[in-house]
Amino acid sequence: MKAMKLRPFIPSGTDYPRAVQFYIDLGFEKVYYSDELTIFKFDDIEFHLQNYQNTELQHNYMVELCVQDLDAWWQHIQDSELVNKYDIRVKPPQIQPYGKRAIHLIDTAGVLWHMTE
Known part of the structure; x- marks a missing residue:
């Protein structure tokens, strides 16, 4: 058996x-858009943004x-003024208790993204 990719479905709020x-x-x-689903890509990373609202799920996802x-991602987040434009929450890169350095970004729906290196 071999797994090729994992493509999560992220709720949009x-x-x-x-x-x-x-x-x-x-x-x-x-890379794809409909009223129900958008597929996003960055290099080999892909995810599906689902036109779906479930507050409990979003705040625990x-x-x-x-x-x-x-650091380049952090600079891009700062330069693009995402915090002001979308009223999102983001924490700068920090070493986490589990040992990885991470940015914590909460998107427009409340989903927490751990951006790590």
């Missing part, structure tokens, strides 16, 4: 078009995105 634009501004490429240069 109440404002699907805003969530789509957020991920574009974060740096992901939109976490994704880890492993990146090569965490």
